Amino acid sequence: MxxxxxxxxxxxxxxxxxxxxxxxxxxxxxxxxxxxxxxxxxxxxxxxxxxxxxxxxxxxxxxxxxxxxxxxxxxxxxxxxxxxxxxxxxxxxxxxxxxxxxxxxxxxxxxxxxxxxxxxxxxxxxxxxxxxxxxxxxxxxxxxxxxxxxxxxxxxxxxxxxxxxxxxxxxxxxxxxxxxxxxxxxxxxxxxxxxxxxxxxxxxxxxxxxxxxxxxxxxxxxxxxxxxxxxxxxxxxxxxxxxxxxxxxxxxxxxxEIVEQELVTGIAYSRDEAKISMRRIPDRPGIAAAIFGPLSENNINVDMIVQSTGEDGMTNMTFTTSRTDLARAMAVIEAARPDIQYGEVVTDDAVVKISVVGVGMRSHAGVASTMFRTLSARGINIEVISTSEIKVSVLISAEYAELAIRALHSAYGLDAA
Amino acid sequence: MxxxxxxxxxxxxxxxxxxxxxxxxxxxxxxxxxxxxxxxxxxxxxxxxxxxxxxxxxxxxxxxxxxxxxxxxxxxxxxxxxxxxxxxxxxxxxxxxxxxxxxxxxxxxxxxxxxxxxxxxxxxxxxxxxxxxxxxxxxxxxxxxxxxxxxxxxxxxxxxxxxxxxxxxxxxxxxxxxxxxxxxxxxxxxxxxxxxxxxxxxxxxxxxxxxxxxxxxxxxxxxxxxxxxxxxxxxxxxxxxxxxxxxxxxxxxxxxEIVEQELVTGIAYSRDEAKISMRRIPDRPGIAAAIFGPLSENNINVDMIVQSTGEDGMTNMTFTTSRTDLARAMAVIEAARPDIQYGEVVTDDAVVKISVVGVGMRSHAGVASTMFRTLSARGINIEVISTSEIKVSVLISAEYAELAIRALHSAYGLDAA
Known part of the structure; x- marks a missing residue:
């Protein structure tokens, strides 16, 4: 009106x-x-x-x-x-x-x-x-x-x-x-x-x-x-x-206002990502707070987080920050070593985050599995996954960025005629 | 205080x-x-x-x-x-x-x-x-x-x-x-x-x-x-x-605040001057208003003014404007010719105005005559004179500017030891 x-x-x-x-x-x-x-x-x-x-x-x-x-x-x-x-x-x-x-x-x-x-x-x-x-x-x-x-x-x-x-x-x-x-x-x-x-x-x-x-x-x-x-x-x-x-x-x-809603609206990527993996942390309650509390206090934003626990009572924690925050994040983690008692920490900034976005996925299953299948078919390894109501993001090796984006763009039917 | x-x-x-x-x-x-x-x-x-x-x-x-x-x-x-x-x-x-x-x-x-x-x-x-x-x-x-x-x-x-x-x-x-x-x-x-x-x-x-x-x-x-x-x-x-x-x-x-007041404080000059001389104007009451009224209406500032009357009932009027206003002033004067009925008009922009300034001259005579005598001794002709309470200005040919300024500076005892 x-x-x-x-x-x-x-x-x-x-x-x-x-x-x-x-x-x-x-x-x-x-x-x-x-x-x-x-x-x-x-x-x-x-x-x-x-x-x-x-x-x-x-x-x-x-x-x-x-x-x-x-x-x-x-x-x-x-x-x-x-x-x-x-x-x-x-x-x-x-x-x-x-x-x-x-x-x-x-x-x-x-x-x-x-x-x-x-x-x-x-x-x-x-x-x-x-x-x-x-x-x-x-x-x-x-x-x-x-x-x-x-x-x-x-x-x-x-x-x-x-x-x-x-x-x-x-x-x-x-x-x-x-x-x-x-x-x-x-x-x-x-x-x-x-x-x-x-x-x-x-x-x-x-x-x-x-x-x-x-x-x-x-x-x-x-x-x-x-x-x-x-x-x-x-x-x-x-x-x-x-x-x-x-x-x-x-x-x-x-x-x-949008009558015909597509399942996936767009595919975005971000190269400003760095991955930090902390390995062999003695698993105990409060370990996540011990890691992410000090990062937050230092105004370092953490994005994707994955925790995997082995059978030996040790856990691994992998998460991403922006590439510009990597050095500061590492300094915070080194300082917190006595508290956390991790075995080793490995970083990788040759990574890219690819996201498929669309409000249509709220009411449709299968968006994420299409993504995983498409990437797998190209031999692209997914390192971290995170999802929101209208988005699925994966972290992959930076060298596959263009290949992944083009493949997903086709897979979701977004290519222009 | x-x-x-x-x-x-x-x-x-x-x-x-x-x-x-x-x-x-x-x-x-x-x-x-x-x-x-x-x-x-x-x-x-x-x-x-x-x-x-x-x-x-x-x-x-x-x-x-x-x-x-x-x-x-x-x-x-x-x-x-x-x-x-x-x-x-x-x-x-x-x-x-x-x-x-x-x-x-x-x-x-x-x-x-x-x-x-x-x-x-x-x-x-x-x-x-x-x-x-x-x-x-x-x-x-x-x-x-x-x-x-x-x-x-x-x-x-x-x-x-x-x-x-x-x-x-x-x-x-x-x-x-x-x-x-x-x-x-x-x-x-x-x-x-x-x-x-x-x-x-x-x-x-x-x-x-x-x-x-x-x-x-x-x-x-x-x-x-x-x-x-x-x-x-x-x-x-x-x-x-x-x-x-x-x-x-x-x-x-x-x-x-000034205890020991000099007779003359300084000597200034302005090169942004132009002289306009209107000759053989039938002399009658209101002639000055007929000339300067239109100039004023056109926002042209007139500075020094001299009127001299001959024996034949005709008068001459000489005045100065800034050099940048000269062309506009002439246009106004040409337009007013039917009213003023002057014989001819002559302009000169190769002139300079020299001024001696000092509050001391309020209480001392002789400042102006020193100026005239000094210039005369160098063979410099004074074309127009104007005075205020603390200033005497003369219009002279531009080629004498530096000579006149130096001579006056000495004459009033302003030279540094």
Missing amino acids: ERTPPRVVMKFGGTSVADLDRIRSVAKRVQSQVNAGFEVTVVVSAMSGETNRLVDFCESLSPLYDPKEYDAVVATGEEVTSGLLAIALQALGVNARSFQGWQVPIRTDDAHGKARIESIDGDALISCMKAGQVPVIAGFQGVSAAGRVTTLGRGGSDTSAVALAAAVKADRCDIYTDVDGIYTTDPRIVPKARKLSKITYEEMLELASVGAKVLQTRSVELAMKERVRVQVLSSFSDEAPAENGHLPGSLVVDED | ERTPPRVVMKFGGTSVADLDRIRSVAKRVQSQVNAGFEVTVVVSAMSGETNRLVDFCESLSPLYDPKEYDAVVATGEEVTSGLLAIALQALGVNARSFQGWQVPIRTDDAHGKARIESIDGDALISCMKAGQVPVIAGFQGVSAAGRVTTLGRGGSDTSAVALAAAVKADRCDIYTDVDGIYTTDPRIVPKARKLSKITYEEMLELASVGAKVLQTRSVELAMKERVRVQVLSSFSDEAPAENGHLPGSLVVDED
């Missing part, structure tokens, strides 16, 4: 506003939505390279910079883009004005550098739109209760856009990126990958968490919570924007 | 904060004032080149850019510097935090691009300083009643600094520039020019208005009105800052 006139939030990332020519292109794209009768709010990132330049300044002056000052410096990148896009829109005859985070206001907590949005007052923006004006909002930023500028962390402009779409009760939040939608898997690996016209929030979260980084995870969580319909589409494609009901990108929506 | 602890506003221009190394140097300079027991508020410009970069963006997108958006974009330059300097100060162990214009707040009118400060709430800054913290404020900017970011126009950071010094009741406002003070004349022309240790507000205004652009005119007017003592000094000199009563720069102060 769209309102009249329909209302849309359009968000453009850094590569979409990388230089003045691209800002002019974005202005034309916004103009065409305005001309098509939409009430439009725009959210922009910093021109690409700009955030890195500002971050480098801060880090050069002090590796232990004050995050409050870091935020004040880095947030200016989006402020520049919002003002420039307002000028570019006015040059096309589109009534527009910029808003910085504190002007909306977008209120956040005071966790500088990774703040969370607490509330957005949509009144000023709705008044703008009703008066025929396009508000152009600096993404990625807000203001704390103390009146300091905050930033939401890398990729935070997606979250800004979704939160603003909720605040102005938009019919849709369009995220313009450098890809033209969400695919059944990485098209660089599987040329027959298909663009999905619709995907559920839950599936998108599983895909995002296993490495398909089209949308920031937090923005999807927020969209799901606020029931914001999100479209991912390309800012470089010439395909006409949605004026007549046809949407060129991929729509992330509630499950109810 | 200095307060205890004494309080100073330190302002650093664009070349003083041009890169990270210079920002570190500025931080050290601020630290040494803090260590010397001062309560310090800092005001910064954008890193040099940054404002031009942002202005170019706006102008490229639309030559007729919206000044509200221009302000939102351009003001970010100073915001970056204020955050970076706060980080650099913290790295030295100096407690510091940045303020953007709206955070102070610095309230201005809504004349975007050339806004005037209406009021500054100094409470937050004074609380900071009393708590041992150095507020680092983005200069050149403020916030309008409508909550939009405003800028004060080029050079506006000087005005920010003086206004802030008044708001926090500072004992002094130190303006760090790329020159080490105010000189009796341009040292590039007269190597024997002397640095002035003190100069009055009125003299500084006359010097600024005739081309000695060390301080923005508006900042001097504001300093005079608010009785803010302003020191001009170099941010590149190694001379120790004022810790013991000795001030290394030039102090701009009230006349009462």
Whole structure:
């Protein structure tokens, strides 16, 4: 049920506003939505390279910079883009004005550098739109209760856009990126990958968490919570924007909106994995807590866990962390050796996690067994398995990654005709 | 009468904060004032080149850019510097935090691009300083009643600094520039020019208005009105800052503070002059209004004016404008020919205005005649003369500029020993 006139939030990332020519292109794209009768709010990132330049300044002056000052410096990148896009829109005859985070206001907590949005007052923006004006909002930023500028962390402009779409009760939040939608898997690996016209929030979260980084995870969580319909589409494609009901990108929506649900929606992979195997641990109650407690206290996320117990009263524990955390995880484990009394510990970071995702598997058995059979037929050994309600993940040797993804893509009938 | 602890506003221009190394140097300079027991508020410009970069963006997108958006974009330059300097100060162990214009707040009118400060709430800054913290404020900017970011126009950071010094009741406002003070004349022309240790507000205004652009005119007017003592000094000199009563720069102060007043304080010149002579105008009441009314309506400033009347009932009118206004002035005069009925009009832009300035001349005659005699002795013809209470200006042919300045500098006893 769209309102009249329909209302849309359009968000453009850094590569979409990388230089003045691209800002002019974005202005034309916004103009065409305005001309098509939409009430439009725009959210922009910093021109690409700009955030890195500002971050480098801060880090050069002090590796232990004050995050409050870091935020004040880095947030200016989006402020520049919002003002420039307002000028570019006015040059096309589109009534527009910029808003910085504190002007909306977008209120956040005071966790500088990774703040969370607490509330957005949509009144000023709705008044703008009703008066025929396009508000152009600096993404990625807000203001704390103390009146300091905050930033939401890398990729935070997606979250800004979704939160603003909720605040102005938009019919849709369009995220313009450098890809033209969400695919059944990485098209660089599987040329027959298909663009999905619709995907559920839950599936998108599983895909995002296993490495398909089209949308920031937090923005999807927020969209799901606020029931914001999100479209991912390309800012470089010439395909006409949605004026007549046809949407060129991929729509992330509630499950109810998807009539014909596929069993498996997509296949994701993550190379940022490392496996740690602890062997010959004297088995006793509390051994898991003795291992994972210290890791958690050191902010090391553990993902897949497998425990196998032998007949000699000894147990083996295998688990995965992100590759970047491996060295820190090993330090924690070495320090805990007197407590745990393991025999040896072996690591392997030449591993990849492959996941099949689909809400359809809730009501259908056999998804996991198809996966295991398909991999086995190619002689691929599965090292660890984990499952959730709508996902099956396996850890395999990294050298088999492409082979496994292509085989699974075919096995689940995802290949384009 | 200095307060205890004494309080100073330190302002650093664009070349003083041009890169990270210079920002570190500025931080050290601020630290040494803090260590010397001062309560310090800092005001910064954008890193040099940054404002031009942002202005170019706006102008490229639309030559007729919206000044509200221009302000939102351009003001970010100073915001970056204020955050970076706060980080650099913290790295030295100096407690510091940045303020953007709206955070102070610095309230201005809504004349975007050339806004005037209406009021500054100094409470937050004074609380900071009393708590041992150095507020680092983005200069050149403020916030309008409508909550939009405003800028004060080029050079506006000087005005920010003086206004802030008044708001926090500072004992002094130190303006760090790329020159080490105010000189009796341009040292590039007269190597024997002397640095002035003190100069009055009125003299500084006359010097600024005739081309000695060390301080923005508006900042001097504001300093005079608010009785803010302003020191001009170099941010590149190694001379120790004022810790013991000795001030290394030039102090701009009230006349009462200057005990031994020189007859002439300085000699300024301006090359941005053009002369317009209208000849054989039928003399009648209202002729001056017929000439200068249309010029004024077209925002063309007229400076020196001389009228001479012949015996034939015809009059001649000679006046000067800035060189950049000459073409527009001529267009206005041509259009007014039917009204004025002048015989001919002659222009000359190879002229220079030389001014001797000094509050001492209020109480001493003979300053003007010394000037005329000195120039006459060098065979320099004076084309136009104008005088104010503390200034005598003459217009001469541009080719004599250096000769005239050197001769006058000697004649008034200003040469360094």
